[in-house]
Amino acid sequence: MVSGPEFLVADLGGTNLRVGRMAADGDGRPEGVRRTATEGLGRHPGGPPAELRRRVLRQLETELAAALAEPAAEGVRAVGLSFAGPVTAAGVALAAPTVWGGCAEPVPLSARLGACLGLPVLAVNDITAAAWRYATPDNDAFGLFTVSSGIGGKIFRRGEVLIDDEGFGGELGHWRVDHSATAPLCDCGGRGHLGAISSGRGVLRAVRQAARDHRREFAGSALAVLTGGRVQAITNEAVAAAARAGDPFTDRLLHAALRPLAIAVAGVFAAIGVRRYLFIGGFAVAVGERFVEILGDELIALGCFGLSPAEIRAMLALGAADDDHSLIGVGRMLAAVVPGPRSAKERAYANADRR
Ligand SMILES: [Zn+2]
Known part of the structure; x- marks a missing residue:
């Protein structure tokens, strides 16, 4: 030995x-x-x-x-x-x-x-x-997404990560999903990228904006209780806690924010049929099981050709919390x-x- x-x-x-x-x-x-x-x-x-x-x-x-x-x-x-x-x-x-x-x-x-x-x-x-x-012998093909301040994603199959030898690919976080002129800016300087919208930072931006635009709805939410009703006191931790508690205001905004991520997963599935997706990263882990439930709702609404709603939901899981x-x-x-x-x-x- x-x-x-x-x-x-x-x-x-x-x-x-x-x-x-x-x-x-x-x-x-x-x-x-x-x-x-x-x-x-x-x-x-x-x-x-x-x-x-x-x-x-x-x-x-x-x-x-x-x-x-x-x-x-x-x-x-x-x-x-x-x-x-x-x-x-x-x-x-x-x-x-x-x-x-x-x-x-x-x-x-x-x-x-x-x-x-x-x-x-x-x-x-x-x-x-x-x-x-x-990667294990019986976990032959899967996608791994990290959802924290930005988004990273890679597809793994038969002992290798599917990217180009020169380093291209595996950058779904920088895929443009919002084409409007006012779409949020990404860390990379691009506009409307997935990582600027479905990430912890993207969710925080959207939730704060909604709290300003819909004051009455925000005032009646569990998120307002957690933040003393102050928009600037809204943090990713508060959003995650409100989501775990099933707050309808936060839940609706999370569904909207995670929709582009569901579209990315649907695209990978449609292209190469990978049927397992793991989510790690601070924001996904903080929201916990509710994260994959909400993403599952959005993916079921989009549909994955050939799969039942139960099979679609079963594709998604959280990775280890460390x-x-x-x-x-x-x-x-x-x-x-x-x-x-x-x-x-x-x-x-x-x-x-x-x-
Ligand atoms: Zn980017």
């Missing part, structure tokens, strides 16, 4: 960089996770992208090297990095709007970190990594792609059996 950690796993987001260790079987949870604030836009709002990129890359190299130097990391054979932006199959980060802002040059993350650390480095998009957490999707997922990816002593031994046993 192999003992001790075999992989270093890291998750670089706009807010935090987390680094931990994982065993090769990939079933366990990350250990010894160390969290530092990302030296990008979150800590230095408005900083020039090239400067923030330089800071973040230095931080990555320093934190990963420090984690590898710890005695507990002895035996680590490879490093996995989950990255908040599109990444090519060769591990080149194409963009990082939430980490160092727009329009910086692509960065060969895998090659650069590999040369610095002297170990193989697998760099992948964070939602791609998260999808690997949920924040470890990408760390666990990138560890599972490493376990699948990096040959190790255990798998070599298992191969030997399998060959012996055949003889």
Whole structure:
């Protein structure tokens, strides 16, 4: 048996960089996770992208090297990095709007970190990594959506995430669903994108607007009780609590806000027939089961060709309520792609059996 950690796993987001260790079987949870604030836009709002990129890359190299130097990391054979932006199959980060802002040059993350650390480095998009957490042999095809301040989405099938080798695709959050001139702006600068409407931020914007436009209805709602009747006191937490309590005012607005997300799911189903969709991310988890119920209502109203309402509802589920999707997922990816002593031994046993 192999003992001790075999992989270093890291998750670089706009807010935090987390680094931990994982065993090769990939079933366990990350250990010894160390969290530092990302030296990008979150800590230095408005900083020039090239400067923030330089800071973040230095931080990555320093934190990963420090984690590898710890005695507990002895035996680590490879490093996995989950990255908040599109990444090519060769591990080149194409963009990082939430980490160092727009329009910086692509960065060969895998090659650069590999040369610095002297170990193989697998760099992948964070939602791609998260999808690997949920991949099992009997869970062959599924979509994973993260619904927080924005929306990310990836489709996973037969051991791979269905995106282009150069990093295109898997960006349903930036699919334009509202074509009006006054549609809300997305983080990316685009207008009317799914991630600006069906996300936590999009729902909050719509609920505050409705509370201003329909004062009497708002005044009689459970949401008004939770917020003292003040529009500015409406938060995502209050919206989630009112939704869980079945408040009709909040419920109606959530149905409208999640309709474009239901259309996106209906489109994926109509195109390639995937019949399982998991939802993670702060806002979806906060609303809880009511989130998938409301999304199910909207999807049933749209219809999925060939499926009954019960079958449509059964396609939707919440993922785990923790924040470890990408760390666990990138560890599972490493376990699948990096040959190790255990798998070599298992191969030997399998060959012996055949003889
Ligand atoms: Zn966008």
